[in-house]
Amino acid sequence: MTVKVAVTDNNNANNLTKVLMVQGTTSDAGKSTLVAGLCRLFVRQGVKVAPFKPQNMALNSAVTIDGGEIGRAQALQAVACHLEPQIDFNPILLKPSSDTGSQVIVHGKALMKMEAEDYFGKNAEGYRVKAMAAVRESYLRLTSEYDMLLVEGAGSPAEINLREGDIANMGFAEEVDCPVIIIADIDKGGVFAHLVGTLALLSESEQARVKGFVINRFRGDVSLLQGGLDWLESYTNKPVLGVLPYLHDLHLDAEDALIAAPEKSNDTKLKVLVLVLPRISNHTDFDPLRLNPQIDFNYVSLQTQAQSQSQNQSQSKQALPSADLIIIPGSKNVRADLAFIREQGWDCAIDKHLRYGGKVLGICGGYQILGQSIDDPDGIEDYAGSSEALGLLPLVTELTSTKVLQQVEGSLSLLGETASIVGYEIHCGRSRQLMPLEQPLSLWAKNGERVNLEQQHSQSEGMLSSDGQIMGTYLHGLFDSPEACQLILKWAGMEQAEVVDVNQVREQQLNRLADVLEQHLDLERLNQIWDPR
Missing domain, CATH: 3.40.50.300 (P-loop containing nucleotide triphosphate hydrolases)
Structure with missing residues (x-):
């Protein structure tokens, strides 16, 4: 009732x-x-x-x-x-x-x-x-x-x-x-x-x-x-x-906990690894990949790496599981997480992955980590100083006290194709390109005003390496737009990818949850909290 x-x-x-x-x-x-x-x-x-x-x-x-x-x-x-x-x-x-x-x-x-x-x-x-x-x-x-x-x-x-x-x-x-x-x-x-x-x-x-x-x-x-x-x-x-x-x-957006991918069949078409950093942020970016039945999706943490190595003692510290795509996610303390990557030997594992033809994607803090250097002169995230980044993309980043906070929409250009995209930016860093490379994203503020070049960053956002193997962007929600997600998966090696519309999933799950509450909560008693009889 x-x-x-x-x-x-x-x-x-x-x-x-x-x-x-x-x-x-x-x-x-x-x-x-x-x-x-x-x-x-x-x-x-x-x-x-x-x-x-x-x-x-x-x-x-x-x-x-x-x-x-x-x-x-x-x-x-x-x-x-x-x-x-x-x-x-x-x-x-x-x-x-x-x-x-x-x-x-x-x-x-x-x-x-x-x-x-x-x-x-x-x-x-x-x-x-x-x-x-x-x-x-x-x-x-x-x-x-x-x-x-x-x-x-x-x-x-x-x-x-x-x-x-x-x-x-x-x-x-x-x-x-x-x-x-x-x-x-x-x-x-x-x-x-x-x-x-x-x-x-x-x-x-x-x-x-x-x-x-x-x-x-x-x-x-x-x-x-x-x-x-x-x-x-x-x-x-x-x-x-x-x-x-x-x-x-x-399947609803998790606030803190990293949720493992649901069990999938053995005939997945793409293997994706996300590196779990100590200060990983906005990992909900990856829900459309985690839920995709065609993608073998895994979070790789220090714990999972240690478990893998204990099963194979001959495996070196720097080894990561084989993958088609490695993603470096956002971070709340990017220089400390960069140091963590090096401590685990993941920088060497990424280099090996690229030598074998794999793809690498950095999002927000992960984008900064792919560059040449990260400067924090005012100690915005941690102690003041500068760190040498992984050197995989020609950009340098300086952390500033003023955050970029905006919802954006635009287009993604990859493999000679274009797809519409909607997402958001949330970062302290300002990154400067050191040499011209293809920039895969063209973004506008969601209210229709083009992003201001001097106050924020280039209207063309992100970067694709000259060999096409490495991509970086500040845009969160990169996989939430089905058309853009399909294009990124194609870039990563998955032809004719089927994608999960995470917005549709969210709506279905919210309605499912409301149905369960309606069935299992005593709504008459709940109403009496406000209207005692």
């Missing part, structure tokens, strides 16, 4: 907007997915709904229609709402550049680089007050425009070391006085301990605003869980709003 949620008054800032916050017992409990599914479920009911995440920490980001950047999950949730991504959907974004430091992005713009102690520590209250002000500013704008706001927490509200000055979980919920539901992943084990323990570590007022639980990723016969559900409701006096099944092959 479909239960529609009526939009009525509540006690938030707007007094007309329904607000619900989804928090989790752990990271990866399913917060992002649940919010995305609820967004699609309610928008299908005709509710004007928007997503919101006060503070996010992720390397996978998206460029907004208003020229900023937000977390990838909030961009996905915007798609679920049939909205263009906006900076207000994620006002604070932290992008880790080292084990202890992050770039701080406020309302879509990078303001500073901060160490964790400076942001989360005891002396950080002053900055956190400013951050909460930015969060509340975005919140007020959204509640003045939308009927419903679905808010995603971060990590767990029970991280007691981070409670003081919190703006990501209960600190935000208390600030705006909104109800909360908590989701837990039963597939991890210990789901009742997770839920009860999380609740126990909250203050009395925080416990009172928890209106129910959702159990995620359940496998098997739910009737076997009923005894535990009854106990949980009796012990906590909180309802279980639903038990969601484990959804196999749910």
